[in-house]
Amino acid sequence: MRDTTGAGGTGPACDQDRSTILRGSSGQEGARGRPASQQGMRQHNLALVMGTVAADGPVSRAAVAGRTGLTRAAVSSLVDELLAGGLLTELGPASNGRVGRPGSALAVSERGPAGLGLEAGVGHLGACVTDLRGEVRVWTQVESANAALAPAEVLARLSALADDATRQAAELGLRPVAAVVAVPGLVGDVPGTVDHAPNLGWHDVPVASLWPGELPLRVENEANLGALAELWAHPVAADFVHVSAESGIGAALVVGGRLFSGARGLAGELGHMPVHPEGSPCSCGARGCLEQYAGKAAVLRTAGVTGVGGDVIEALAARAGQGDARVLEALEQAGTALGTALAGAVNLLDPAAVVLGGAYAELGAWLLPSMRRELAARVTVRSWDPDALTVSQLGRRGPLLGAALATVRTILEDPAALWS
């Protein structure tokens, strides 16, 4: 995005509200804001240094000072604090061939605080630990027919998996400080509560309360976490729309590098975008919703793929690869419907990119052509670059990765919270 003011003059200030990685507001929290204090200043600058080191690889204090606008003295003080907290590591003098005393390279620690991501899917459970660099250090998934279990039982099993992952992390010198669980359902107003997860059979499940583990737990929709994983692991733009199909068709919106969750946290419902207003009736009561044409069930039905055990997406991709005409036709039709709906979203939001993620990522080869065609035909007011529609490299791993990275990002955005 832009800043029309030349600005840059007086170093302004800080960040509006932190810890808004998940379910975060975009500003204005009812109150007109909180007073700026020197502690807040320190917080901001700690995060600034941390972020610079994280983004620009091993760098010297002087380089950090140059890039942030802080003085070397200030950076030294901030780095000292981050070193003491175990968030940064000093790699020692690194001669770079240039004249002058070589700087001491700083890097984000690969030990110490970490993020624990969890996933409760319909047919599996997952756990993942990432270090502060964002690297995946532990990754576990087990099959589990969660829809047939009570929520508490699912969470008990997930907690066991989390304990296992935490043990493995401990051997690597990593200490998860918080956990985030990805669920295929709506996470609305009440924090830590799943409003509605039809595929799991969950309704108003107070996950945070039922959680037997000791780490603080937050819940988030898996589509949103998949989008954030894309943002954090493979950043292509700060403003994009991430489309994925798990339960329904979700469009996570990333605005200015932050997840946009709407007034009640329910933004991103793309599945019921009208595509053929007079078309087939949808379970939502309306007619011609996108889900009726591009939803998982609709695609399988049109493709004639029924009663396949195991991974239906893989089966679909396999048949498409073999040239199964009916499957190709179904995917082409789904792509057209997706493209039509996305065209509306693109016209409305003007994102820098559209990312096809989740299960759709694996079908990208067959969905992209018709999506691109429809987008090109319908996004004409502005110039639309066909390459702005891309396929996620993370696919179905996105949500679990995003869940772990969410905690890491929280630490990076407020390092002082760890030890103060």
Add this chain to the structure above:
Amino acid sequence: MRDTTGAGGTGPACDQDRSTILRGSSGQEGARGRPASQQGMRQHNLALVMGTVAADGPVSRAAVAGRTGLTRAAVSSLVDELLAGGLLTELGPASNGRVGRPGSALAVSERGPAGLGLEAGVGHLGACVTDLRGEVRVWTQVESANAALAPAEVLARLSALADDATRQAAELGLRPVAAVVAVPGLVGDVPGTVDHAPNLGWHDVPVASLWPGELPLRVENEANLGALAELWAHPVAADFVHVSAESGIGAALVVGGRLFSGARGLAGELGHMPVHPEGSPCSCGARGCLEQYAGKAAVLRTAGVTGVGGDVIEALAARAGQGDARVLEALEQAGTALGTALAGAVNLLDPAAVVLGGAYAELGAWLLPSMRRELAARVTVRSWDPDALTVSQLGRRGPLLGAALATVRTILEDPAALWS
């Protein structure tokens, strides 16, 4: 929106980037942020005090301190600076009947710095001056067939109108510090430039360069300014969608109390949302766009209103009021199409409200029923309150008012910029 962390603990800090009232980003400006300085702290707290006084009417220093979390001493210092700058006025001791020494009431000054709003419509020019309280103090409009004139000539006439308004303002003790002009067209990447205003016949017009006036001038799309006027003058929510039809059908998105302009500043195009994908061809090349059913031209055609001189919207409202069946039918159909398109937007964005503004506001009585019906039918995933769809009280006055208020908000968000 929400903040799931209890937070509130250590007073955090400041605001990310100021002067982002128009064309503002939502954070992350490429650089990872600028360092927090003591000047930035002061800036933030000045704005905090200013905002508190502006929002809560005449209040004492102690009340400001209580509401903001600053100490009384700090508030005193900040208020002194704002008084010296002429942004606040001391109304003197005001006994409120409670025990203790009465506080001295502070109010936003009704003299001094002000905002100048300008409007270049298809058939008229407008100028408006608002004081820091947001009150309209000068309001002038003249007819002018701008589409038949060269942009430079339009701006020359507008400048004369602006000078006139500035003179009137001076008599009231008001001194406009910046001007914003509302235009019915796309304002894209280049600041101060209108990319495309079909109804004016403008293409890539460098308005800021052509401007003969002396005040700094910024350009913004009139639909966006209308939405901001709604936000600032009649705040109903911090997250809403504002629909208006001037040239095309624009949906300005307000997210967290800020205008969302998309990656390239082109967000908000609702006119080409697919409503009947196989329907009548649209000028954009696609088929069945909303504009073909709810655009001004489409409504007039369906309503059988042709060749009416003067204000076609007023004519339409008059005939609808008389019970003209064809007009009623046209408006009902337009409302249905609008509702369908908005349902998609609501599902996608989960706004707290939808506001019908601009010319549509005057037709609200006939558009609302079918819009509400369609929204209720299509927004079913979440609960949808029919009253969340409201009609703007500003109507076509919105853009001009918003243009003037934009400057006022800029001052309120960074008072120090005026004298530093």
Add this chain to the structure above:
DNA sequence: CCTATTCGTAAGGGCAGAAAACAAATTAAT
């Protein structure tokens, strides 16, 4: 070996808000 350059640190200063103390103005009680 000496100089120029760059890096990291240390000392002094300025600035902003916090904390505490104080004077002023009002209400309530004596």
Add this chain to the structure above:
DNA sequence: ATTAATTTGTTTTCTGCCCTTACGAATAGG
């Protein structure tokens, strides 16, 4: 009427943070 209690606004002292300036340390080049 007088005194006590309470709230307000200011003053003073203190702390914390970053900036400026200065200095030792370490390297490359002459």
